[in-house]
Amino acid sequence: MPGDGWARRRPLPLRVAQGLFGRLIGLIAPVHARLALATSGRISPGLGPRPGIILETTGRRSGAARRVVLTYLADGPRIVLIASNYGRAGDPAWFSNLTAEPHVGVIRRGRRERYVARVATGTERIDLLRRTDDANFGVYAAYSRRTAREIPVVVLDPERIA
Numbered sequence: 001m002p003g004d005g006w007a008r009r010r011p012l013p014l015r016v017a018q019g020l021f022g023r024l025i026g027l028i029a030p031v032h033a034r035l036a037l038a039t040s041g042r043i044s045p046g047l048g049p050r051p052g053i054i055l056e057t058t059g060r061r062s063g064a065a066r067r068v069v070l071t072y073l074a075d076g077p078r079i080v081l082i083a084s085n086y087g088r089a090g091d092p093a094w095f096s097n098l099t100a101e102p103h104v105g106v107i108r109r110g111r112r113e114r115y116v117a118r119v120a121t122g123t124e125r126i127d128l129l130r131r132t133d134d135a136n137f138g139v140y141a142a143y144s145r146r147t148a149r150e151i152p153v154v155v156l157d158p159e160r161i162a
Helices: 012-038 093-100 122-135 139-146
Strands: 052-058 065-071 073-075 078-082 103-108 111-119 153-158
Touching: 012 052, 012 065, 052 093, 065 093, 073 122, 078 122, 093 111, 122 139, 122 153
Parallel strands: none
Antiparallel strands: 052 065, 052 103, 073 078, 078 153, 103 111, 111 153
16 A cells, blocks of 8 residues: 555445545535635635635745645644645645644634644654545545645744743
């Protein structure tokens, strides 16, 4: 199995549902993301049952502000993100940006907040990956089976003001 072996094969009915859901999301999500970005989150970045945020990072080479719409898993005050890049070979640009500068902004439910990013490892990574995958209809397991790389899991902790 490609990736790091955490993604179990799903039953056929779920795989069919994943395929249909994936096609539908592939058509709707890009337009919806543009609307969420253009309105700075006034149009919710969430899509149906999948909650969404606008992640604000600093470009690692340009130093320019970058924004991207992502689905997430709420874990108490923390936010969990999966850097799946749809199962492509390389990590997404937003992941490279936040590993270079872990202080990020998040627009969620119309509010902008500051967070500090870290990459989860070991059993924490696998636990969060499985929980996020279960909440997202198994799409991350499908992405993991498509790629040979280990899909990173990012935890955003609220920034503490000193």
